[in-house]
Amino acid sequence: MELTELPLIVTVAWIALPFFVGFSIYLLPQFDRILALSVALISVIYASLLFIVRSPQTLELIDNFGVMLIADPLSGFxxxxxxxxTLAVLIYCWRSEKTAFFFTQIILLHGSVNAAFLCADFISLYVALEVISIASFLLMTYSRSSRSIWVGLRYLFVSNTAMLFYLVGVALVYQATHSFRFQGLSAAPPEAITLIFLGLLVKGGIFVSGLWLPQTHAEAETPVSAMLSGVVVKTSVLALVRCALLVPEVEPIVRLAGVGTALLGVVFIMFETDSKRLLAFSTMSQLGFILAAPPVAGFYALTHGLVKAALFLVAGSLPSRNFKELNQQPIARSLWLMGAIAAFSISGLPLLAGFGAKTLTMKALLPWQVIAMNIAATGTAIAFAKFIFLPHSNAIKAPEKVKLLWLPITILIGGLFVTNLFYPDAYSLGNIAKAIGTTLLGWLLYLGIIKKLSFKFSRIPEQLEHLIGVMSLSAIGLFLLAMYVNSFEGVG
Amino acid sequence: MLEACVFFTVLCGFFGLIFKQNLVMKIIAMDVMSTGTIAYYVAIAARGGLMVPIADNPDATLAAGTYADPVPQAVILTAIVIGFSIQALMLVGVMKLARDNPTLETDAIERSYRP
Structure with a gap:
């Protein structure tokens, strides 16, 4: 039977389910793990349904204020x-001492992220993003240490301020079009574009306004970092991508932000000596790859999410966070293998989904983006050579924690192998040669130059005042861009 | 004029957020900023007629534009609730933090937690 339409009730029930289950976990703490796992499995099924159905499903609130949800293959990815x-993180935490509270928050976070992925109007997106902030804050501060509370507070300050700017922007859009739809952006004044994009860029951790991201993602616990870096930041990235697809006027801004953050992130990761901070900065630069080519964003986001979650889980089991110390003592071979496969995928080597995603993205670039994105790809290869060339040996016994890793890593890396088949056209000789060439060049540069350099960036821009202050600079930059784009429209 | 006042409030909050050292003051500054945002929604909803959008006489249909627009107000109600809950959460966090850092100065906290 051909499935061409998904009943609306399915979508509604699926959005409501995580919240319902999330709070039930609190009432039935003995079933916390099973309940949480079933929600994640249902989401896998729902996403596959979206790929089978293919035609976009829209759900609109009565009357035309534009409050609506869209479920299509892009959100499916x-x-x-x-x-x-979520599945991998839950399995990773299965045998840990985590309480029902932790699982409640993971499922609430999962649900709100799902809701954010379906939103097609500014107000539901605002609500979803704020619920995400609260759930992530509670997860970050799960250990209740003063340090984690400070990192969480810093995150709330930055994100809440950004969302206030966003709300003012949304008011401007409503004033201009009497609707909250993403499409309203085309009729809105440049101030509205500035403020809304400022909010989304900050929340998504993109370019200079995203410098809150490294510390937040690096200081959180391993499973939480995997969730935050793997999926949570993608919520506002998807919103930006949707705006770019629906409103061609703003597409250049999104593409430019993508290139900017890809390069900025790469500069930081090349010289980073802390493994978790390296992964967090690499999230920043990989988000740039997603934004640089909005039409093919979904596939890249999928591969990046899987890889980054796997890498964070592996990095959590390494004996040290500092690459200098890691280079002195060999690690267990099994652990190295897991990290290396993930690193191969993110560097874009064939046989893994990262290759297909990178090829697709490179094809969808505009001419002015190509050079910058190739530099960013090489930089990524340089940075992940740090993982690939870690000393390893068979003689070292793997730490106990590695046993917990097998299943979640198998899911994530298995996902990379399977999704690799989504795009078989990528396997032409030229593409393969280019991918291997870029990676080898990166490795040579790493072994020849970067490994010997030691260079530390100042962390002053990551102080709270600077994070908030830089929003005003981003706003000015965005405003100039929006004006420029507008004047262009007027002439054309 | 009204809009200028609203934006002045938002900017006051924003600069307070940057220049105030104390965490509690920062949270209050954020509250000022959100008050400005809320006021902006109310300001764009209000229009010349300033009537509530309730038809007291079923025969008389309300002419479009003669009543205050209820949509932004409904929307901002949600935002008020969310903002309030986030502030409550932050204040709880600050209370916890105050045990180790009684002054609650961001500079000092940032220095002590830097790796």
Whole structure:
């Protein structure tokens, strides 16, 4: 039987389910793990349904204020990422001492991220993003240490301020069009574009306004970092991508932000000596790859989410966070293998989904983006050579924690192998040669130059005042861009 | 004029957020900023007629534009609730933090937690 339409009730029930189950976990703490796992599995099924149905499903609130949800294959990619990462994280925490509270928050976070992926109007997106902030804050501060509370507070300050700017922007859009739809952006004044994009860029951790991201993602616990870096930041990235697809006027801004953050992130990761901070900065630069080519964003987001979650889980089991110390003592071979496969995928080597995603993205670039994105790809290869060339040996016994890793890593890396088949056209000789060439060049540069350099960036821009202050600079930059784009429209 | 006042409030909050050292003051500054945002929604909803959008006489249909627009107000109600809950959460966090850092100065906290 051909399935061409998904009943609306399915979508509604699926959105409501995580919240319902999330709070039930609190009432039935003995079933916490099973309940949480079933929600993640249902999300996997829902995402696959979206790929089978293919035609976009829209749900609109009565009357035309534009409050609506869209479920199409693009959101399918993001939902699948969310489902698989949540699944892996839950299995990773299965035998830990975590309480029902932790699982409640993971499922609430999962649900709100799903809701954000379906939103097609500014107000439901605002609500979803704020619920995400609260759930992530509670997860970050799960250990209740003063340090984690400070990191969480810093995150709330930055994100809440950004969302206030966003709300003012939304008011401007409503004033201009009497609707909250994403499409309203085309009729809105440049101030509205500035403020809304400022909010989304900050929340998504993109370019200079995203410098809150490294510390937040690096200081959180391993499973939480995997969730935050793998899926949570993608919520506002998907919103930006949707705006770019629906409103061609703003597409250049999104593409430019993508290139900017890809390069900025790469500069930081090349010289980073802390493994978790390296992964967090690499999230920043990989988000740039997603934004640089909005039409093919979904696939790249999926591969990046899987890889980054796997890498964070592996990095959590390494004996040290500092690459200098890691280079002195060999690690267990099994652990190295897991990290290396993930690193191969993110560097874009064939046989893994990262290759297909990178090829697709490179094809969808505009001419002015090509050079910058190739530099960013090489930089990524340089940075992940740090993982690939870690000393390893068979003689070292793997730490106990590695046993917990097998199943979640198998899910994530298995996902990379399977999704690799989504795009078989990528396997032409030229593409393969280019991918291997870029990676080898990166490795040579790493072994020849970067490994010997030691260079530390100042962390002053990551102080709270600077994070908030830089929003005003981003706003000015965005305003100039929006004006420029507008004047262009007027002439054309 | 009204809009200028609203934006002045938002900017006051924003600068307070940057220049105030104390965490509690920062949270209050954020509250000022959100008050400005809320006021902006109310300001764009209000229009010349300033009537509530309730038809007291079923025969008389309300002419479009003669009543205050209820949509932004409904929307901002949600935002008020969310903002309030986030502030409550932050204040709880600050209370916890105050045990180790009684002054609650961001500079000092940032220095002590830097790796």
């Amino acid at each position: 993001f939902i699948l990422t969310n489902a698989l990462v």
